[in-house]
Amino acid sequence: MESMVRHLHEAIKEVRITPAEWMEAITFLTRTGQISDNKRQEFILLSDVLGVSMLVDTLAHDTTSGATANTVLGPFHVSDAPHYANGADIRLKQTGEAMWVAGGVRDTEGRPVAGANLDVWQADDSGFYDVQRPNDLPEWNLRGQFTTDGNGHYDFITSKPLHYPIPSDGPVGDLLNALDRPFIRPAHLHFIVTADGYAPVITHYFDDRCPYLQYDPVLGVKSSLLTRFEPNVEHSGSAKSDSVKWTARCDFVLARGGDDPSA
Amino acid sequence: MESMVRHLHEAIKEVRITPAEWMEAITFLTRTGQISDNKRQEFILLSDVLGVSMLVDTLAHDTTSGATANTVLGPFHVSDAPHYANGADIRLKQTGEAMWVAGGVRDTEGRPVAGANLDVWQADDSGFYDVQRPNDLPEWNLRGQFTTDGNGHYDFITSKPLHYPIPSDGPVGDLLNALDRPFIRPAHLHFIVTADGYAPVITHYFDDRCPYLQYDPVLGVKSSLLTRFEPNVEHSGSAKSDSVKWTARCDFVLARGGDDPSA
Numbered sequence: 468m469e470s471m472v473r474h475l476h477e478a479i480k481e482v483r484i485t486p487a488e489w490m491e492a493i494t495f496l497t498r499t500g501q502i503s504d505n506k507r508q509e510f511i512l513l514s515d516v517l518g519v520s521m522l523v524d525t526l527a528h529d530t531t532s533g534a535t536a537n538t539v540l541g542p543f544h545v546s547d548a549p550h551y552a553n554g555a556d557i558r559l560k561q562t563g564e565a566m567w568v569a570g571g572v573r574d575t576e577g578r579p580v581a582g583a584n585l586d587v588w589q590a591d592d593s594g595f596y597d598v599q600r601p602n603d604l605p606e607w608n609l610r611g612q613f614t615t616d617g618n619g620h621y622d623f624i625t626s627k628p629l630h631y632p633i634p635s636d637g638p639v640g641d642l643l644n645a646l647d648r649p650f651i652r653p654a655h656l657h658f659i660v661t662a663d664g665y666a667p668v669i670t671h672y673f674d675d676r677c678p679y680l681q682y683d684p685v686l687g688v689k690s691s692l693l694t695r696f697e698p699n700v701e702h703s704g705s706a707k708s709d710s711v712k713w714t715a716r717c718d719f720v721l722a723r724g725g726d727d728p729s730a
Numbered sequence: 731m732e733s734m735v736r737h738l739h740e741a742i743k744e745v746r747i748t749p750a751e752w753m754e755a756i757t758f759l760t761r762t763g764q765i766s767d768n769k770r771q772e773f774i775l776l777s778d779v780l781g782v783s784m785l786v787d788t789l790a791h792d793t794t795s796g797a798t799a800n801t802v803l804g805p806f807h808v809s810d811a812p813h814y815a816n817g818a819d820i821r822l823k824q825t826g827e828a829m830w831v832a833g834g835v836r837d838t839e840g841r842p843v844a845g846a847n848l849d850v851w852q853a854d855d856s857g858f859y860d861v862q863r864p865n866d867l868p869e870w871n872l873r874g875q876f877t878t879d880g881n882g883h884y885d886f887i888t889s890k891p892l893h894y895p896i897p898s899d900g901p902v903g904d905l906l907n908a909l910d911r912p913f914i915r916p917a918h919l920h921f922i923v924t925a926d927g928y929a930p931v932i933t934h935y936f937d938d939r940c941p942y943l944q945y946d947p948v949l950g951v952k953s954s955l956l957t958r959f960e961p962n963v964e965h966s967g968s969a970k971s972d973s974v975k976w977t978a979r980c981d982f983v984l985a986r987g988g989d990d991p992s993a
Binding site: 477478486500501520523524 | 731733734735736737738739740741742743744745746747748749752756759760761762763764766771773774777780781782783785786787789790905909
């Protein structure tokens with residue numbers, strides 16, 4: 468609190484906040500709390516767009532361990548997604564273009580990690596998560612949990628995700644508008660990768676050709692988290708299908724240590 | 731925003747805020763917004779207890795003008811209080827000990843300001859404003875507006891105010907408890923003094939013998955805003971009464987300039 472209050476006072480003195488600006492800030496913060504409920508957390512969104520979430524995440528993780536980099540959890544994760552066998556199709560509504568996602572989980576010495584859990588979720592080809600369109604999209608659409616095999620491999624079929632805007636109808640939207648800041652998150656897949664004895668990784672893989680990569684409003688992009696959504700590539704695996712138009716490889720490295728990144 | 735975000739990041743890095751602490755802060759800010767409504771503004775209270783309100787006020791006012799110092803408006807002001815003639819009794823419920831409040835309004839050259847408006851409000855002898863106890867206390871209890879006479883004088887009868895706790899049943903109360911900070915505001919009278927051609931003064935006068943003077947949770951006390959609540963002093967004025975046990979002198983100086991301190 469001492470540090471927070473000191474820096475808050477320094478900022479106010481630096482720009483000589485006026486009483487009218489102060490009142491605007493009070494109103495903004497109040498609206499940010501009042502629009503939040505158990506399905507929407509506008510203060511987390513504010514933290515995201517101010518780069519606070521990424522900063523806290525960076526401070527919490529040892530970036531020298533060799534593990535896959537973390538990025539923001541985001542507001543759309545839902546716990547206890549269905550467990551599927553590798554190769555399963557997580558499209559509960561068949562829209563967009565099918566994409567095969569496959570990869571391996573290894574430790575920092577390059578050894579496969581068998582039995583690792585991958586919790587995956589993403590937006591659809593229109594940029595919507597199931598929870599945003601409960602009337603149109605089946606519950607658990609484009610969500611699932613997978614377990615790596617004895618070689619540390621996993622794979623599944625999904626829909627190629629689209630970039631999408633963060634919620635802009637609240638105070639955070641007003642703030643970004645006032646600052647002329649963009650709203651569009653580049654296309655990505657979410658992953659939480661866990662395995663006994665390893666530090667969890669909460670991250671995304673981004674479409675490295677997405678035109679919005681450089682303007683992520685929540686500042687979540689890291690160069691190590693880019694992957695190519697390859698068109699029409701022959702693939703071998705448990706989910707071959709002529710109708711699968713894209714392939715994305717998403718590999719992960721876990722570091723030893725059982726620490727919970729949320730603690 | 732650039733300054734605010736830079737200082738916010740500096741504070742987070744300085745103390746290495748953990749994800750759990752970050753989540754605690756998100757929850758705290760959300761609750762602070764959600765408990766606020768048109769009768770309670772918890773973010774203003776938060777600003778008050780962090781010294782932000784006083785800092786913004788200090789930056790907004792020329793403290794070298796010779797005018798009476800400002801202090802926090804507080805959450806209990808109600809606009810359009812009844813207008814009374816000088817000497818009137820603003821106790822709509824007869825509780826506590828009567829106090830005669832009198833003084834003059836002058837300009838920075840010492841000349842009386844006739845026709846100045848004084849908007850006054852205060853807590854009662856139990857520490858409550860009318861708006862806090864709408865079932866027990868009449869509306870406009872211990873509130874009123876007065877106009878200075880040709881000599882710049884005003885006076886009225888009121889109830890000697892008691893110190894009182896700031897609201898402690900919300901997130902700000904939890905914060906002060908966690909920091910072992912006191913809750914009690916020292917006894918005071920509120921004034922807004924306005925006159926055409928002068929900068930308004932929003933201030934308090936504090937009981938200079940109140941034991942809580944040094945621990946004002948909103949940091950509103952200034953040495954120039956202390957006055958003595960004198961017992962049993964003979965007074966001359968329009969409101970003589972043997973039943974008036976106390977006298978408080980509250981003088982004001984206005985500086986030229988029509989600027990609105992709230993702008």
